[in-house]
Amino acid sequence: MHKMTGDDKTMNQSVVIIGASGHGKVVADIVIENGDQVVGFLDDNPNLPEKFIGFPVLGIIDEYQKYLDAKFIVAIGNAIIREKIANKLKNVKWYTAIHPAAVISKLDTVIGDGTVVMANAVVNPGARIGRQCIINTGAIVEHDNKLEDYVHVSVGAKLAGTVSVGKTTWIGIGASIRNNLEICADCMIGAGAVVVKDIKEAGTYVGVPARKR
Numbered sequence: 001m002h003k004m005t006g007d008d009k010t011m012n013q014s015v016v017i018i019g020a021s022g023h024g025k026v027v028a029d030i031v032i033e034n035g036d037q038v039v040g041f042l043d044d045n046p047n048l049p050e051k052f053i054g055f056p057v058l059g060i061i062d063e064y065q066k067y068l069d070a071k072f073i074v075a076i077g078n079a080i081i082r083e084k085i086a087n088k089l090k091n092v093k094w095y096t097a098i099h100p101a102a103v104i105s106k107l108d109t110v111i112g113d114g115t116v117v118m119a120n121a122v123v124n125p126g127a128r129i130g131r132q133c134i135i136n137t138g139a140i141v142e143h144d145n146k147l148e149d150y151v152h153v154s155v156g157a158k159l160a161g162t163v164s165v166g167k168t169t170w171i172g173i174g175a176s177i178r179n180n181l182e183i184c185a186d187c188m189i190g191a192g193a194v195v196v197k198d199i200k201e202a203g204t205y206v207g208v209p210a211r212k213r
């Protein structure tokens with residue numbers, strides 16, 4: 001059975017988005033597509049206008065406690081910053097943003113709190129996705145994958161079956177990961193790379209086959 005580690009959706013939800021950026025726009029779109037409400041954005045950039053894509057810029061992130069009745073999502077691509085902010089926010093309920101056009105198996109999949117799954121992404125049976133991950137547009141997370149917290153699978157990247165990916169690792173746009181591999185924490189897999197062996201050391205890997213840079 002597919003389950004989200006937070007509350008499953010029972011009614012319309014109000015959502016505060018942290019990060020008024022390009023990624024924040026896509027997250028806002030998912031909130032709306034799900035019939036939920038965007039309360040507004042919190043962002044530390046002092047130069048933002050009063051509204052961002054039509055929604056209020058509510059203030060800086062430290063003001064989050066004014067909105068504890070709503071759910072929160074951290075819409076910041078950088079995993080280190082995403083982790084730092086997620087750890088800083090106390091007593092918040094996380095919104096897990098799954099686009100209605102994402103295909104998520106109902107057979108034994110888990111999607112962690114605060115994770116974003118974008119349109120046309122596929123998550124197949126047995127996949128375990130951690131907290132605050134990003135499964136970007138058209139990404140494929142095959143059966144029995146295990147993605148730890150803060151992993152980002154970029155646009156169109158493909159993870160074949162039984163791949164595991166360590167915390168905060170970023171799989172670049174269009175990269176492919178062969179089946180039955182392990183990629184450790186804190187890696188950057190470059191755009192278009194093809195990973196054919198386990199990666200056991202943190203770092204940046206590019207090319208076909210992917211090698212450490």
Ligand SMILES: CC(C)(COP(=O)(O)OP(=O)(O)OC[C@H]1O[C@@H](n2cnc3c(N)ncnc32)[C@H](O)[C@@H]1OP(=O)(O)O)[C@@H](O)C(=O)NCCC(=O)NCCS
Nearest residue numbers: 136154155171172173188189190191192193204205206207
């Ligand atoms: C791998 C990456 C992180 C390197 O970024 P960087 O450190 O700024 O590297 P540079 O652009 O300065 O390039 C350094 C060298 O690596 C090469 N290189 C960079 N990215 C590469 C890639 N994906 N594959 C092969 N070679 C790559 C460059 O051609 C350059 O080679 P040169 O020294 O011979 O000229 C980046 O290029 C990348 O692939 N990012 C992925 C971004 C992404 O997926 N975004 C999607 C968001 S949804």
